[in-house]
Amino acid sequence: MSERTIFQKIIDREIPAPILYQDEHCAAFNDINPQAPVHVLIVPKKVIPRVGEATREDQATLGALLLAAGKVATLLGVSERTQGFRLVINHGRDAGETVPHLHVHLLAGRTLEWPPG
Numbered sequence: 850m851s852e853r854t855i856f857q858k859i860i861d862r863e864i865p866a867p868i869l870y871q872d873e874h875c876a877a878f879n880d881i882n883p884q885a886p887v888h889v890l891i892v893p894k895k896v897i898p899r900v901g902e903a904t905r906e907d908q909a910t911l912g913a914l915l916l917a918a919g920k921v922a923t924l925l926g927v928s929e930r931t932q933g934f935r936l937v938i939n940h941g942r943d944a945g946e947t948v949p950h951l952h953v954h955l956l957a958g959r960t961l962e963w964p965p966g
């Protein structure tokens with residue numbers, strides 16, 4: 850069996866991190882190295898290494914991940930169109946992926962540049 854990811858350990862409460870939101874499919878907690886005033890990770894409880902490796906069986910999990918991201922944005926008060934947030938998924942080296950456990954970055958609280966670097 851492959852080694853458990855750091856995100857599994859957070860979800861299983863082996864590594865302490867305040868859980869901001871969770872449901873049947875996913876959990877959300879603050880990024881340890883925030884890139885914006887709001888930087889939350891939304892992580893599926895089922896380990897999918899990266900989005901391009903998801904399968905048809907993961908469809909419900911993937912949908913739940915986006916729904917959860919929207920809920921977290923509302924909970925944190927950044928979902929108004931006059932403010933806003935960005936969701937980011939990094940897949941692989943060139944995108945800067947560092948943790949091989951699918952996660953959505955939710956960034957908000959400042960003006961975010963486009964295109965990203």
Ligand code: AMP
Nearest residue numbers: 855866879880881882939945946947948
């Ligand atoms: P990525 O580069 O897309 O794979 O994102 C991984 C993210 O996980 C990075 O933004 C890290 O700062 C974050 N991270 C790594 N370890 C932890 C941790 N223990 N708690 C919270 N966030 C973490």
